[in-house]
Amino acid sequence: MMISIDQPASTWIPGPILGIETSCDETAASALAADGSVLSNVIASQHDVHQRFGGVVPELASRAHVESIERVSATALQQAGLAWTDLAGIAVTQGPGLAGALLVGVNYAKALAYALNIPVVGVSHLEGHIASAWLKDPAFPLPCVVLVVSGGHTHLYYKDRSGHRRLLGATRDDAAGEAFDKGAQLLGLEFPGGPAIDRLARQGNPDTIAFPRSYLQNGSHEFSFSGLKTALLYRLQAMDEQSRVANVADLAAGYQEAIVSVLVEKSFTAVRSSGARALAVVGGVSANSRLRALLQARATSESLQLSLPPLSYCTDNAAMIAAAGRQALCAGFRASWDMDANASLSRLIGLFGLFCLFG
Ligand code: KG4
Ligand code: ZN
Numbered sequence: 213m214m215i216s217i218d219q220p221a222s223t224w225i226p227g228p229i230l231g232i233e234t235s236c237d238e239t240a241a242s243a244l245a246a247d248g249s250v251l252s253n254v255i256a257s258q259h260d261v262h263q264r265f266g267g268v269v270p271e272l273a274s275r276a277h278v279e280s281i282e283r284v285s286a287t288a289l290q291q292a293g294l295a296w297t298d299l300a301g302i303a304v305t306q307g308p309g310l311a312g313a314l315l316v317g318v319n320y321a322k323a324l325a326y327a328l329n330i331p332v333v334g335v336s337h338l339e340g341h342i343a344s345a346w347l348k349d350p351a352f353p354l355p356c357v358v359l360v361v362s363g364g365h366t367h368l369y370y371k372d373r374s375g376h377r378r379l380l381g382a383t384r385d386d387a388a389g390e391a392f393d394k395g396a397q398l399l400g401l402e403f404p405g406g407p408a409i410d411r412l413a414r415q416g417n418p419d420t421i422a423f424p425r426s427y428l429q430n431g432s433h434e435f436s437f438s439g440l441k442t443a444l445l446y447r448l449q450a451m452d453e454q455s456r457v458a459n460v461a462d463l464a465a466g467y468q469e470a471i472v473s474v475l476v477e478k479s480f481t482a483v484r485s486s487g488a489r490a491l492a493v494v495g496g497v498s499a500n501s502r503l504r505a506l507l508q509a510r511a512t513s514e515s516l517q518l519s520l521p522p523l524s525y526c527t528d529n530a531a532m533i534a535a536a537g538r539q540a541l542c543a544g545f546r547a548s549w550d551m552d553a554n555a556s557l558s559r560l561i562g563l564f565g566l567f568c569l570f571g
Pocket of ligand 1: 361390498501526
């Protein structure tokens, strides 16, 4: 019988884990070995399904997850050289995300765990992104500062020696990924906007068209990107069609620079003020090539250790969910069979800390 979240179970004997992620528009499954190393990382993207709508359509996302989840999970096991019966546990994203999309993963994970008679844990998607910083380098040091930059989050944390997190600051309005996506939409680029701006900006000059950078007040760990989006809108409105087309690469480069320079500046300010000597940057926006280059250059010049996960661990994936779930299972946590998807799980994060998120 499964044990509920408030009753930590007896010691879990580490074995292979299957991670499942269906919070938004990627159906993903990943198998970890008993020692936590990644054996497979399978991602079925739904970009083609949503592209013509210019954003993720929740109902279509749920349907696409239903269609793919069995195949993606079986492929993850096959690539890992595992049989279903080799699994010792299952980790699934419980939230935050799209309710209907999360439900597919949570119910599939529970059914699988029940059939195999193994434990299942629900994992916060945010916790998964944070865990991705240690996937490639399990020895990455603590204490460190973690910047989570995705479509829904722009959060700076301090993670102390024992792994506990303290929120230093977050965005007051749009997340960095949202700023990329909305900017791309204004520029008439394809969905998803972040990678489209990243590609186009390589052909432009970031200094030709300057955009405002919002640092709020000195030393603040908070972010704000809504003014930047408005600045782009006004710029475009002041241009005729011909000059919009002629300057689109410079516009993309200038807009991107305004986002990434603030992310870099604030991350390093947080590192300095917290006394940490290491910085991890995770989430979809950490795939941005300009952000990665600036972070790497600055880390080298300041002799800081930097964790920038490989691209396949930046955007949504299940290896990060399996890794966070493994920590929870090792700590004795199990979900009860009535575990439900929780679309707004992030609100709990600041309140309770690390392990109560696994329920
Ligand atoms: O982590 P993620 O895959 O999903 C969420 O948890 O939100 O992040 C998605 C976000 C999107 O806003 C997407 O445009 C952005 O990450 N993104 C990028 C890049 N790749 C993905 N933003 C800038 N440059 C990229 N190369
Ligand atoms: Zn994500």
